[in-house]
Amino acid sequence: MALLHPSTRRLREWLETPPGAEPDAGVEEHVSHCERCADELEALDATAEVGVGETSEVRVALQEVLAPPTGLEQRMEDRIEAALLARRDLKLLAGLMGVSIETTRLLMEPPEEPRS
Numbered sequence: 001m002a003l004l005h006p007s008t009r010r011l012r013e014w015l016e017t018p019p020g021a022e023p024d025a026g027v028e029e030h031v032s033h034c035e036r037c038a039d040e041l042e043a044l045d046a047t048a049e050v051g052v053g054e055t056s057e058v059r060v061a062l063q064e065v066l067a068p069p070t071g072l073e074q075r076m077e078d079r080i081e082a083a084l085l086a087r088r089d090l091k092l093l094a095g096l097m098g099v100s101i102e103t104t105r106l107l108m109e110p111p112e113e114p115r116s
C-alpha cells in the first residue's frame, strides 16, 4: 500500500534529477501507479518547461533588439532598474502605512490650492 504521496518538493527533485545521478526510486515506484502524483508531476514539468522557454526567448529577443548601439542596453537596464526600485519603494511605503498605493500617491501629491 503506497498511500503516502511524496511531497511536491520530492517530486520536483525527482523530475530534476541530473543525468547520471540516481533518481529517487521511491518516487518513481509511487508515480507509476498513482494518477494523482503523475498528474502533479506533469504539471511541474509543464511549468518548468514554459519558464525556461520564455526566459531564453525573451533574452534572445532583447539581445537582438539591444545589441547594435553600444551602451544602450546598459542605459535601459539602469532605467528599468530605477523604475522597479521606485515602484518597490512605493509599495513598501504603502505597506508600512497600511494603505493602498493609490492612497499613497494621493498623499504624496502636493496639496491642492484652497478654493476661494
Ligand SMILES: [Zn+2]
Binding pocket: 004, 005, 006, 030, 034, 035, 036, 037, 038
Ligand atoms: Zn500519490
